[in-house]
Amino acid sequence: MIEPTIYMVNALFQNHQINDEIVQIQRMSGTTAGLVLRLESKQENKYILKFDNPNEIQLVEQLLNTYENSVLLPKVLLTAQDRSYFVYTFIEGTTHFNRGLKRNWLKILVKDLLNKYVEYKDNSNWGRIEYPRQTWKEFNEISIEDARLNLGSVLSIEDYNYVKLKANQLFNDDSEQGKKYLLHGDTGVHNFVYNNSSLIGVIDPSPMVGPIIYDFLYAFCSSPDDINTETLFTASDFLEQVTIEKSRLIEEVVIQLYCRVGLSVKHHPSDLNDYIKAWEYWKQLCKQLDEGIGII
Structure with a gap:
């Protein structure tokens, strides 16, 4: 043009x-x-x-x-x-850099955007509005498969099978996902604008339909800094429309983080080592939950 x-x-x-x-x-x-x-x-x-x-x-x-x-x-x-x-x-500012503590900008994201989300009642589909899926499980399975292709041998087939198992457990019943909301769909640090180490803007939506927790965990996993339970639980406490057990939060982080490691291989290889360390940390937490070990 x-x-x-x-x-x-x-x-x-x-x-x-x-x-x-x-x-x-x-x-x-x-x-x-x-x-x-x-x-x-x-x-x-x-x-x-x-x-x-x-x-x-x-x-x-x-x-x-x-x-x-x-x-x-x-x-x-x-x-x-x-x-x-x-x-x-x-929106004038910087993206990626000078973000400050993740718990601080996640709190701003929750209070000034995620808590304002409204239900989406236009149809019965899930996922990207232009590429709708019949179930939330289907949307997540596609994301996991895309991640596996990007990862190659970076993570093991056992890791892939573990994430698939968790997705089957968590997303098998759409009624357990709660209400559908109109989501930004790409809430990562690459789309966050910062000024003086504070979040001031969120740009470039990729609108989709799903539970609010998806955008929250996408943001949480979108950078390898401060990926720990303290940051996760502190920020999640500010979610007004989400009721979720801490054990499920950990399980959903494992799924989201697997997909994020795949994106890191493709788009941000400089973050890969930190993401692999985070993956081992969260996978171990999740397996302790599987064994009934009280970690929360």
Whole structure:
């Protein structure tokens, strides 16, 4: 597609009755297939203009508008009638780095986003809205299989079989997963914006349907620092819509962490050694639970 000029962007803003003059455009790199531009106005406001598949834009717009009262999410300013592009506020800060303690930013994530989640009642499917699955178990099984392919020989076949067994035990009955919620779906440190070692923004949703605990544990496992029971239990205490036994939390961490180690092999190999240490730690905790050893 033709990259829009400043003149074209300003005409777009005027057509949508936004009274702000854009003076600078910067193309952003990233994993998205679409075109992402950072805009800066004469008044020093900053925006993101994103061109993408209309179905994906519609899903992201739906999530951002559903949780527009969250201070962590960008605000949608305008959307094309055909959903070919939309504009939302830019959150200034850093991603990945200078995060501070995990228990602190997890608490902010819980209080300012996860506790605002609402039930999703549009259909009976689970997982990614654009790639729906019939059951929560099916969604997790696919994630585990993808992880196994990425892992190769990094973790053993015994580890794979153990995670499969846990997933069968935990996710066999959809009624035991609790209510379905509209989730951000990609709550990792790569999508968190920090300022002065504090979480101030959550970007790039990949909307999905599932239990709130999924987004919480995805965030918990998304970096290898502070992956311990103290951090997990301290942050989980702030979840207002989730009731879950600590033993189940540990079991679900093992499943989520296995998948995260697989992602580390593919995308963040520098974190792999720390993730393998974390995996051994959590696997041992889980096996102690299996043996009835009181560890909590």
